[in-house]
Amino acid sequence: MKDLIGIKELSRQDIEEILNTAKAFKEVLQRDIKKVPTLRGRTAINLFFEPSTRTRTSFELAEKRLSLDVLNFSVSTSSVVKGETLYDTLKTIESYNVDYIVIRHSSSGAAKFVAENTFASVINAGDGTNEHPTQALLDAFSILEIKGRLDGLKIAIVGDIIHSRVARSNLYLLSKFDTEIRFVGPPTLLPQEIPDNVKIFFDLQEGIEDVDVVMILRIQLERQKGAYIPSLKEYSHFWGLKKELLNYIKKDAVVMHPGPMNRGVEISTEVADSSQSLILRQVTNGIATRMAVIYMLNPKEV
Amino acid sequence: MLIKFYNANLLDPITKTKGLADIIIEDGVISKIKLKRKSTPIQTKGTGSKNMLEINAEGLYLFPGLIDMHTHLREPGYEYKETIRTGTLAALRGGFTSVCCMANTFPVNDNPEVTYYILAKAKEEGSCHVLPIGAITKGLKGEELSEMAMLREAGCVAFSDDGMPVMNSIIMKRALEYSKAIGAPIISHCEDINLSEDGVMNEGKLSFYLGLKGIPRASEEVMVARDILLSKYTKGHLHIAHVSTKGSVELIKFAKEQGIPITAETCPHYFTLTEEAVKDYNTNAKVNPPLRTEEDLETIKSALKEGIIDVIATDHAPHHIDEKKVPFQEALNGISGLETAFSLSLRLVHEGTLSLEELIEKFTVSPIKILKIRKEGIKEGAQADLILVDINKEWKVDKNKFVSLGKNTPFDLWTLKGKVLFTVKGKKFLDMRTEE
Ligand SMILES: [Zn+2]
Numbered sequence: 204m205k206d207l208i209g210i211k212e213l214s215r216q217d218i219e220e221i222l223n224t225a226k227a228f229k230e231v232l233q234r235d236i237k238k239v240p241t242l243r244g245r246t247a248i249n250l251f252f253e254p255s256t257r258t259r260t261s262f263e264l265a266e267k268r269l270s271l272d273v274l275n276f277s278v279s280t281s282s283v284v285k286g287e288t289l290y291d292t293l294k295t296i297e298s299y300n301v302d303y304i305v306i307r308h309s310s311s312g313a314a315k316f317v318a319e320n321t322f323a324s325v326i327n328a329g330d331g332t333n334e335h336p337t338q339a340l341l342d343a344f345s346i347l348e349i350k351g352r353l354d355g356l357k358i359a360i361v362g363d364i365i366h367s368r369v370a371r372s373n374l375y376l377l378s379k380f381d382t383e384i385r386f387v388g389p390p391t392l393l394p395q396e397i398p399d400n401v402k403i404f405f406d407l408q409e410g411i412e413d414v415d416v417v418m419i420l421r422i423q424l425e426r427q428k429g430a431y432i433p434s435l436k437e438y439s440h441f442w443g444l445k446k447e448l449l450n451y452i453k454k455d456a457v458v459m460h461p462g463p464m465n466r467g468v469e470i471s472t473e474v475a476d477s478s479q480s481l482i483l484r485q486v487t488n489g490i491a492t493r494m495a496v497i498y499m500l501n502p503k504e505v
Numbered sequence: 506m507l508i509k510f511y512n513a514n515l516l517d518p519i520t521k522t523k524g525l526a527d528i529i530i531e532d533g534v535i536s537k538i539k540l541k542r543k544s545t546p547i548q549t550k551g552t553g554s555k556n557m558l559e560i561n562a563e564g565l566y567l568f569p570g571l572i573d574m575h576t577h578l579r580e581p582g583y584e585y586k587e588t589i590r591t592g593t594l595a596a597l598r599g600g601f602t603s604v605c606c607m608a609n610t611f612p613v614n615d616n617p618e619v620t621y622y623i624l625a626k627a628k629e630e631g632s633c634h635v636l637p638i639g640a641i642t643k644g645l646k647g648e649e650l651s652e653m654a655m656l657r658e659a660g661c662v663a664f665s666d667d668g669m670p671v672m673n674s675i676i677m678k679r680a681l682e683y684s685k686a687i688g689a690p691i692i693s694h695c696e697d698i699n700l701s702e703d704g705v706m707n708e709g710k711l712s713f714y715l716g717l718k719g720i721p722r723a724s725e726e727v728m729v730a731r732d733i734l735l736s737k738y739t740k741g742h743l744h745i746a747h748v749s750t751k752g753s754v755e756l757i758k759f760a761k762e763q764g765i766p767i768t769a770e771t772c773p774h775y776f777t778l779t780e781e782a783v784k785d786y787n788t789n790a791k792v793n794p795p796l797r798t799e800e801d802l803e804t805i806k807s808a809l810k811e812g813i814i815d816v817i818a819t820d821h822a823p824h825h826i827d828e829k830k831v832p833f834q835e836a837l838n839g840i841s842g843l844e845t846a847f848s849l850s851l852r853l854v855h856e857g858t859l860s861l862e863e864l865i866e867k868f869t870v871s872p873i874k875i876l877k878i879r880k881e882g883i884k885e886g887a888q889a890d891l892i893l894v895d896i897n898k899e900w901k902v903d904k905n906k907f908v909s910l911g912k913n914t915p916f917d918l919w920t921l922k923g924k925v926l927f928t929v930k931g932k933k934f935l936d937m938r939t940e941e
Contacts, residue, residue: 211714290830310832311716312786331834333716371716394713395721429702 206318206325207496209334210375218343218379224495225344225488232268232491241498243270247303248296250317251277251328255307257462258328261486262305262337265493274301289313290320297321302502306330324500326493332366338461339372341492345481346416348488349457353380359404359411361387362420362442362469363431365394369461370420374398385410388442391431407442412451419444419460422469439468446473457481506556507531508929510893512544513562517569518866519873519882528567530889533932538885558936560927562893566861569882570602570633570890570930571847571868574770574875575667575692575746575818577839578604578635581622582611587823587910589623590630592843595821595909597935599843600892600925603634604821605876608645609668615640615651617659624660633930634890636662636878641680641691645669650680657687662876665692667746670728672698677732681741690742690768690875695728695753696794705834707780707795715784717833720795726752733760736767744875745769747820749794751804758813768875770816773849774840774915776805782915788829788836790915792822806858815871817864819846823911841911845902847894849916851923854896861896893927900924900941 204217213221231239247266249259259275266273276296289308296304304323306314311331318325329335343353350356358377364370364386377384378400385402386393387410397403404410411417422438432438444458452458458470458480466472475482508530515526515538525544529537547561573596579587587595589606596604606623608614614623620637627635639656643649645666653664664684671677671693684691701724706712708719729745733756736743748754748771757769774790779798782790790796808814822839829836847868853859859867873880881887902919904912928935 288827288831308832310834312834313832315786316832330832331716332718365713368716371713394710395708395719396710396713398710398713 204500205502207336207500208314208318208325208327210336210339210372211334215379218340218376221340221492221495221499222344222347224499225340225492228494228498229488229491238268238270240270245302246272246274246300247305247497248274248276248299248301250296250304250306251275252308253329254278255329258307261489262328262493265490265497268490269494269497271303271497274299289316293317293320297323303497303500322502324502326496326500329368332368332371334372335368336372337489337493337496338369339376340496341485341489342373342418342459343376344488344492345459345485346457348484349481350415353377353382355381356416357383357385357414358416358418359385359387359414360418360420361407361410361444363392363422363426364388364420365392366423367420373418374401385414387411389432389438392426407444408448408451411448414452415456417444417452417456417458419458419470421461421463422465424465435468443467443469443471444474445471446477449474449477449479459485462486506932508558508560508934510560510562510567511547513565513567513893515540515567515883516862516865517883518862518870519569519880520884522883526567528883530929533889535883535885535887535889538883560893564895565926566894566896567883568865568892568894569869569880570892570928571600572603572872572880573601573819573821573843573846574605574816574872575772576604576606576821576843577609577823578606579823580610580626581619585825588630589626589635591908591910592821592823593627593631593633593635595843595907596633597928597930597933598908598925598937599845600847600894600928601633601843602890602892602928602930603636605636605638605662607667608638608640608665613640613644614638614661615643615645617652617655620656620659620661632933636876638663638665638667638692640664641666641671642676647671647673647676650676650683653683654687657689661689662878663690663692663744665694665746667692667694670694670696670698674731674735678735678739681735681739681743684741685739688877690744692744692746693728693732694746695725695732697724697727700724700727705791705795706783707797709780709798711780711784715786722750722752722797725750725794726756729753729756733757733765733767736760737763737765740766743767747772747775747794747818748805748808748814749775749797749801751801754804754808754813758808761813768815768871769813770818771805771809771814772818772820773842773846776802776809777849777852778915783833786833787915788831788833789840789913789917791833791836791838792840793838806853809853809867810858815867815875817846817850817867819843821909823909824913826912829913839913840915841907841909841913843909844907845914845916845921847925848921848923851896855922888931889929890931891929892925894923894925896923898922898924
């Protein structure tokens with residue numbers, strides 16, 4: 204595999220292989236010497252057209268643990284602001300002879316565009332509202348650690364589904380396993396036409412009833428402007444996950460959030476900090492999962 | 506210059522002529538049409554003069570030159586995308602001898618100076634008949650009416666803000682009212698831009714799957730409905746551009762049944778492709794209105810058959826490669842259509858949706874009626890304005906062979922059945938018989 208553009212393109216077997224490798228890397232990360240020398244001499248560039256300290260830091264740590272040389276290239280320090288096209292930026296970067304390009308871009312399909320125009324291995328760190336594959340992989344990894352399986356689970360994804368690349372990548376990943384997937388939220392934030400294997404709930408309590416996993420999505424504070432929701436207050440009142448609601452999910456169910464959280468809006472502090480929350484585990488697992496992804500890709504020989 | 510076609514199947518819905526014929530063109534004028542019962546062996550005079558072309562047209566068709574009601578020639582202002590010279594040459598190559606060029610140039614064709622410029626340029630460098638379309642509103646801003654009567658006087662045949670909808674209903678009402686004094690139709694690009702928001706493809710399962718923002722069908726349909734009601738109210742002639750949805754077809758059918766003075770066009774991509782064409786983020790299939798679904802496509806085909814849709818137009822929208830070689834969301838809308846439109850439309854004949862005669866009407870008689878322009882058709886004494894077509898010849902689309910500067914086509918490398926072999930427009934002609 205040259206690139207990781209999306210979960211869409213992966214088979215169940217690909218996913219299982221990545222998750223197994225991630226498990227091995229997680230063990231490495233618990234040792235005193237956390238670095239592996241395998242990729243020494245190769246270079247990775249983190250090409251971020253959208254600011255995201257969390258994702259960039261996670262990738263950077265993963266790259267360094269793999270002994271890669273790391274370059275960071277973000278919008279504010281680049282010539283992109285001067286109207287350089289993505290294609291030109293890419294050609295410039297290619298001339299640095301990098302082996303891996305980690306890209307975050309506001310346009311859906313941007314990662315695919317980059318992959319088609321470079322010899323380097325491309326890892327999608329989020330393209331528009333399309334996919335954020337490493338997030339879904341680390342989510343799956345975290346669920347597996349706790350539940351030991353993905354098959355047979357009921358998962359509710361709650362919130363701003365239409366604008367969420369995290370929701371899409373998770374949908375595609377979970378769809379490759381024998382799972383029940385629910386989308387929960389106000390109709391304005393759910394897709395106009397529902398994917399075949401998804402159940403829709405407008406009511407949060409009904410939507411999370413008896414599930415094994417609740418994935419809470421971050422609500423963008425500006426959604427009110429597009430008239431998607433009347434106010435954050437109303438959203439939080441009806442679709443924010445609060446402590447009382449935990450009674451409706453399974454006793455051993457877990458709550459996840461890709462971060463950064465708006466505490467008190469889509470998730471209450473009590474829930475975020477509860478024993479059922481996997482939020483910090485997700486962050487830790489992000490590094491091992493991203494190491495696994497980079498490790499498994501093969502840049503094209505020029 | 507003498508051009509002789511022997512044993513051609515003449516099919517001209519303008520003059521309502523049909524049959525086997527020999528046709529002689531002398532210095533751009535049809536000097537002789539000899540209709541006959543059966544083909545006769547071609548009599549070569551053996552003059553060998555380079556001032557004479559003798560063409561064995563056995564098994565081939567002669568149609569009147571096609572008229573494209575919806576072309577973006579891009580000049581003035583966007584000569585890096587297309588010029589009047591290259592666009593009109595692309596027209597000839599595609600079988601079009603007349604094109605109506607849209608007003609969204611820079612400056613906008615909202616005053617007679619621009620119209621004169623276009624016509625002068627067309628006379629100097631153009632290869633086909635150029636019929637400018639004037640803007641409905643100044644600067645396509647949708648706020649004030651342009652000087653429609655003066656534009657008409659300067660040579661505009663219709664009015665459109667194409668590319669931009671006229672969002673303000675009172676402006677659209679006034680435009681339809683005012684157009685009655687001018688006798689030219691208002692061509693409406695039906696789109697509610699609030700509903701489209703920043704959508705880039707048809708809204709549905711696929712747009713969600715690709716993570717691309719959708720444009721609902723309702724975005725087109727609410728404006729079709731509005732404009733139909735305004736046409737009913739004002740009795741102004743409304744022509745609906747590039748119909749892409751089933752709902753629009755249903756509304757147009759209803760309006761025609763009510764006797765409301767409306768006509769409509771669609772484009773080859775709406776009856777050839779569905780949204781599936783953008784699945785790989787193919788920016789060459791990004792177009793506005795967006796490609797829809799199988800159900801829309803089938804409805805558009807039957808609407809052509811039933812006469813609910815009157816015209817097939819290209820919406821030829823050439824762009825520079827840099828404007829398409831970007832992530833899908835950022836790519837400009839449009840397909841370079843002049844050089845594939847007719848061959849794509851012949852598929853409707855081959856599959857039995859339209860008769861050959863019905864198809865030619867969509868490209869000739871209907872636009873003539875709607876635009877109230879004079880075209881004599883293929884008859885003795887008339888200026889030569891005709892095309893020779895092998896409706897069965899298979900050929901492979903190669904965007905690099907386009908004479909249009911716009912190489913933005915989703916049909917590259919498609920094999921199409923039916924090819925224009927020879928186009929004559931007055932003294933100008935284009936011989937494509939040896940093209941692969
Ligand atoms: Zn238009």
